[in-house]
Amino acid sequence: MYQSTSPQYTNLPIYRKWEQFVGELYNFAHQPLLIVISGTPGVGKDSLIRYMEERGCPFHFVVTATDRPPRPGEVHGEDYYFLTAGEFEKMIAQGELLEHAIVYGQHKGIPRQHVREALASGKDVIMRIDVQGASTIRRLVPEAVLIFLTASSEEELEQRLRARGTDSPAQLQRRFAAAREEMKRWPEFDYVVVNRDGELHRAVDDVLAIIRAEHCRARPRVVRL
Numbered sequence: 001m002y003q004s005t006s007p008q009y010t011n012l013p014i015y016r017k018w019e020q021f022v023g024e025l026y027n028f029a030h031q032p033l034l035i036v037i038s039g040t041p042g043v044g045k046d047s048l049i050r051y052m053e054e055r056g057c058p059f060h061f062v063v064t065a066t067d068r069p070p071r072p073g074e075v076h077g078e079d080y081y082f083l084t085a086g087e088f089e090k091m092i093a094q095g096e097l098l099e100h101a102i103v104y105g106q107h108k109g110i111p112r113q114h115v116r117e118a119l120a121s122g123k124d125v126i127m128r129i130d131v132q133g134a135s136t137i138r139r140l141v142p143e144a145v146l147i148f149l150t151a152s153s154e155e156e157l158e159q160r161l162r163a164r165g166t167d168s169p170a171q172l173q174r175r176f177a178a179a180r181e182e183m184k185r186w187p188e189f190d191y192v193v194v195n196r197d198g199e200l201h202r203a204v205d206d207v208l209a210i211i212r213a214e215h216c217r218a219r220p221r222v223v224r225l
Contacts, residue, residue: 029220030122030215031215031220031221031222031223032119032121032122032123032124032125032223033124033125033145033211033214033215033221033223034115034119034124034125034127034137034141034143034144034145034221034223035059035124035125035126035127035144035145035147035211036126036127036129036134036137036144036145036146036147037049037126037127037128037129037147037149037207038128038129038130038131038133038134038146038147038148038149038189039131039148039149039150039182040131040150040157040178040179040182040183041104041130041161041175041179042151042157042160042161042164042175042179043149043150043151043157043160043195044149044151044160044195044200044203045128045149046079046128047195047200048149048195048200048203048204048207049061049126049128051200051201051204052126052204052207052208055204057208058123058124059123059124059125059126060118060121060123060124060125060126061125061126061127061128062110062111062114062115062118062125062126062127063077063078063079063080063081063111063114064080064081064108064109064110064127064128064129065080065081065083065088065091065097065107065108065109065110065111066080066081066082066083066088066106066107066108066109067082067083067084067085067087067088067106067107068080068082068106068107069082070082071166081111085107088100088107088109091109091111092109095112096111096112096113097109097110097111097112098110098111098112098115098137098140098225099129099133099136099137099140100133101130101132101133101136103130103132103133104171104174104175104178108129108130108133109133110127110129110133110137112225115127115225116225119223119225124211130182131148131182131185134146134148134188134189135185135188138188141223141224141225143221143222143223143224144221144223145190145191145210145211145214145221146188146189146190146191147189147190147191147192147193147207147210148185148186148189148191148192148193149193149195149203150183150186150192150193150194150195151194151195151196151197152194152195152196152197154179154180156196156197157179158176161175161176161179191210193206193207193210194206
């Protein structure tokens with residue numbers, strides 16, 4: 001009977017090192033991703049993340065803190081952490097936010113400790129932030145995966161913002177103008193996903209395909225905070 005390795009050699013240090021080397025070749029360690037979902041207001045960031053949750057996608061969603069009042073149906077601690085202006089300023093002063101910005105006159109920010117704890121769990125971490133905040137994350141965490149979500153046209157985006165019914169005509173005009181400026185920044189992102197009316201499932205499929213592809217990288221992203 002053929003024996004590939006004589007028992008007298010299997011205990012030699014050089015053989016054990018060779019076994020260790022071969023084992024490491026097939027050790028594809030899982031690195032959790034830090035994924036940023038961004039885009040102008042009205043593109044469906046919240047809807048996309050909710051649908052991902054409904055489909056049972058294994059990720060940790062980091063909740064954004066804000067000092068704006070909740071909209072109908074929004075839940076504290078699930079949609080946002082709704083804080084007073086004073087509470088938000090205190091978090092800034094104590095360095096508790098990974099990034100923060102004033103968006104349409106309202107403070108928004110990502111609690112730093114929540115991100116660290118989420119990454120330590122080994123799950124992919126998803127953050128939903130505005131375009132300005134995404135730029136800050138790119139500077140602070142270069143290995144983050146930035147996805148720009150967009151409507152299929154300016155007309156579609158305007159229809160969505162009007163349908164919200166939460167803004168005055170003057171506020172809507174400011175949002176439209178700001179959206180045009182933010183759209184110019186999509187080249188700063190790693191990926192662009194189009195969320196067409198009635199096709200949210202396709203946008204989610206695209207995001208999941210991006211995440212799968214990122215986990216197949218020969219040189220995985222390693223996030224450090």
